[in-house]
Amino acid sequence: MKEIRKSYSNQAFETEVLKGIDLNIEEGEYVSIIGPSGAGKSTLMTLLGCLGAPTTGSYLLDGQEVAGMSDRALSQVRNEKIGFVFQAFHLLPGVSAFDNVMMPLIYCEKPPKDAKDRVSESLAKVGLAKRMDHAPGQMSGGEQQRTTIARALINRPKIIMADEPTGNLDSHNSAEIMKIFDELNEEGKTIILVTHDPEVANHGNRIIKMKDGLIDSDETL
């Protein structure tokens, strides 16, 4: 990532949220992004996750220039390379865990033939093999978050991005979720966490501290 700037314009005035970020993340890293509210963590996350285009600058993901990509190409990148986990889970309401996990496969260029096996496998991996038919409303917060992790993993992405993944969970469930992330990292997945919680951040082996739209410190443990 080079000289990334992102500004939002709001009628009369323009707010520059990211004021020139240079960042390089290697495959297999476990990165935590921390910082106070308004520092630009989430904005950086949306750019890293190809959810929005930077106002200026360049972003190479897996050797591919992402800035200026078409919607179609961006969608494909998100679909194949990145799995998202959100603070508020964002599961489809009224849809079973199984079908929620299946959802990213709908948008594949070529859906795998063994889709159902992959969903079962993915759910088993987060310890929800017996909860497949439950709708989000019938599951606890921890179970819902594990479902979203299963969903993020279904298309075998290289990168998992998590925005405050433990923000809505108690300490016991948080610990379990973090354990899953640790395991995923050991398997070779690149993990990028955005969090307020220093304890969660310390799971990573690299901590990026943000302040006022710039990287304040970047230390590898």
Add this chain to the structure above:
Amino acid sequence: MRTLRNFLQALRGIGSNRANAALMMLGIVVGIASLTVIVAVGEGVKNKVLKRIANLGFGPESFSVYSGAGRLFFKKAEDPQSMTLQDAEDIRALPTVSIVVPRQRKRLQAIYKKNFTGTRAYGVTPEWVIARDWEMEDGRFLNDSDMRRKRKVAVMGATPIRNLFADKDPIGKMIRLDDTFFEVIGVLKEKGVTESGYDPDNRILVPLTTTMSRLLNQTHLHSIRVRTYVPETVPETMEAVTEILRRNHGLSALAADDFRYVTPAGIMQWVTEQKQAMNRMLALISTVSLLVGGIVIMNIMLVSIRERVKEIGVRRCFGARRLDIAQQFLFEAVLISLAGGLLGSFLGFALSETSNQLDLLPATITWEPFVAAFALCALIGLIFGVQPARKASQLNPDETLRA
């Protein structure tokens, strides 16, 4: 393939937003139901009138002229005493005319011993049975001798026979019509009650001369049935009849006719006019209600997109393109519209059937309104789904997750 998957997601989307979907359907359901009912009733009325024409026993070479001005038989005659036997004689003299049957009619009670029944007595001439192509079940029809001698003889339809005689042989028995006794000399073959409830067998025929002197005590006619040799001469014959009647009745050039024609073509024309008027109204009503239904779908969908920002965002995060989201919402609009159409068709079908069963209005169900409903609803869903689909697809995934 991708489109099919978006279609399945649309089904799922409707499934998990049932309350909204039901609201969206409402306008379409009402629109399509009313369309179905109006079409069915229109058809039903037409069929009823067509059956009525069949009941009249008209062939294409026949027409009737009724005394009194007015239109067809739907309006009560204003001057029912205009036609005489002389008119019938003059019409009979026309070269194109094969048969003329002058008629009188009276509603009365027929009595045999202790049995009685309400029926219609017709005073007719012997040609009646030929003009109507009606066969005899038993006995004989009226003849010229009965006419000349004003005999008190009667030919009865199957209904009064059943009501008065049960299983007994009626031939030769004496029945009383008003205060006069008549001898039963023949029985007409039964035709059976029509679907519209008209009973052509509920009639008693007596010589016209006898009704004039015994039953009605008047000489003017109720109507004259005219039969030409070939159907092609019906228009020119009607013109000639008009001339005769106007001259005989002494009508000035400015005066309106004091008689009216009943012809199969005339009745058909009336039915067609009514149907066209109804179709124009139908087009208006259904256009308005379906437009409203479409606008309802569009607006509720626009609102529901606000509620579903998260869902759209998550789908986008996991690789849904703008086009995928647009397709999903467009499919949802079309599916909801079609479902509304299906429900509306069922409702309309049920209402038409009920109307039939309860005898409120005749309704005939045909397949056309169902096909029209399908096409219209698909079209409405497409048209009114475009705007919500566009809006949903243009949401940015990062902004949708901000909340």
